[in-house]
Amino acid sequence: MALGARSGHDEPEKRAEEARGDEVTGDDVTDDGVSHGDGTAGSGDGADRFEVGEARSGKAPRKQRSFWKELPLLIGVALVLALLIKTFLVQAFSIPSESMMNTLKKGDRVLVDKLTPWFGSEPERGEVVVFHDPGGWLETAETPKPNVVQKFLSFIGLMPSAEEKDLIKRVVAVGGDTVSCKEGGKVVLNGVALDETSYLYPGSVPCQDSFGPIKVPEGRIWVMGDNRQNSLDSRFHQELPGGGTVAADQVVGRAVVVAWPVTRWATLPVPGIFDQPALNKAMGAAPLGAASLAGALPLVLWRRKKQLERHTAE
Numbered sequence: 001m002a003l004g005a006r007s008g009h010d011e012p013e014k015r016a017e018e019a020r021g022d023e024v025t026g027d028d029v030t031d032d033g034v035s036h037g038d039g040t041a042g043s044g045d046g047a048d049r050f051e052v053g054e055a056r057s058g059k060a061p062r063k064q065r066s067f068w069k070e071l072p073l074l075i076g077v078a079l080v081l082a083l084l085i086k087t088f089l090v091q092a093f094s095i096p097s098e099s100m101m102n103t104l105k106k107g108d109r110v111l112v113d114k115l116t117p118w119f120g121s122e123p124e125r126g127e128v129v130v131f132h133d134p135g136g137w138l139e140t141a142e143t144p145k146p147n148v149v150q151k152f153l154s155f156i157g158l159m160p161s162a163e164e165k166d167l168i169k170r171v172v173a174v175g176g177d178t179v180s181c182k183e184g185g186k187v188v189l190n191g192v193a194l195d196e197t198s199y200l201y202p203g204s205v206p207c208q209d210s211f212g213p214i215k216v217p218e219g220r221i222w223v224m225g226d227n228r229q230n231s232l233d234s235r236f237h238q239e240l241p242g243g244g245t246v247a248a249d250q251v252v253g254r255a256v257v258v259a260w261p262v263t264r265w266a267t268l269p270v271p272g273i274f275d276q277p278a279l280n281k282a283m284g285a286a287p288l289g290a291a292s293l294a295g296a297l298p299l300v301l302w303r304r305k306k307q308l309e310r311h312t313a314e
Contacts, residue, residue, distance in 0.1 A: 089115050091252070092259065093130055093166065099231035100168060101201045103128065103268070109260035110168070110268070114253040122248045123171045123221050125189075126274030130252040131223075133165040136240045137232070168255060169223035169233050170199070173216045175248075177279075180212030187224075188213075192278050198271050201227040211235050220245035 095108040104110065112130050123129050172187065172194075173179040179189050186193040187206045196206055204227055216222050222245055225231025234244035258266045 089113075093168065093255070095168065097230075099225035099227050099233070100128070100170070101227040101230075103170075103199055103226045104168065104255075104258065105264065107261075108258050108264055110255040111257050111259050112253040113256045117251065117253055122219075123174065123251050123254070124270065124274075125171055125174055125177075125279070126270035127171045128168065128255040128268050129171055129221075129223070130166050130168045130255060131246050132250045132252065133167060134237075134240070134242060134246050134250055137167060137237055138165045166252060167223075169225050169231070171221050172224050172234075173214075173222035175216055175218035175220055177216045177222070178213050179216065179222050180214065181207035181210060183208065183210045190279050192276060194273050196271075196273065198273070199226050201229075204228045207235065209235070211238070214238075214243065216245055217242075219248050221248060221251070222246075 091112050091114055093110050093112055095104045095106055095110065098106050110128075110130075173189055177190055179187065181187045184205055185207070187196065188194070194206070200206065206228060208229060214222065220242060222234045224233045224235065234246070236244070238244040255268050257268060258264050
């Protein structure tokens, strides 16, 4: 009897706890926010719930676009990105001659960094750069006649430029430098003889004809090919305006890597000989002397004035 009485008292408490449990868990509310007192919240399928939601919002179900409708948009975005990259970041160029062998061979494709010039960076000694014809350098050169497709791909940067008259050479001297060379000797830059064996074409001499000394004007560069016996570079255009130098703003950008063919893949770093501190010291000697002279001139004039006053007083 005691056991039965205990069981009878426990049952109302148990039912009360179960009722409280239902209130806490909220099991009587479905995902669509409709309250079901009959506890059938989970009995409806997904389609029923979807229909209720759509009926409340008053919107028809969104239909996904087909791939063929989205394809023109994707192509358009890709073309715009390619054009922006070609204009501001990187452009491919094809090597048309043997003037830069063996660093670059005819038919190589190089990628040119066009970004840094936008931030005011100017060409530096030892860099391989692409630049527009300064005028008269490529008068006799024949350019290929590309078809419409080649022109379009070249325009957006997916093919190297074929019609533009651009050249590629190595920067040997920049504005303020003095460069010269005696026949059969080494190129002398700011009084320092350069050892160019690391990049010159095997068997090529630094210069077969003497030139200079030439003082490169500010904002201009002196360029030479690595295959000196087969390169119509600054040495051969000294009679033109600029004296064979190229304006820095005519430079398209620096060639940074050989991208094609894959067997020729290589970066194009600046040779170590152009990092010599002596090159900058020699270039800075003249400005330093001029500054010293300018500083001494007022002192000399002051002393002469004092001497003149003394003689007048006597």
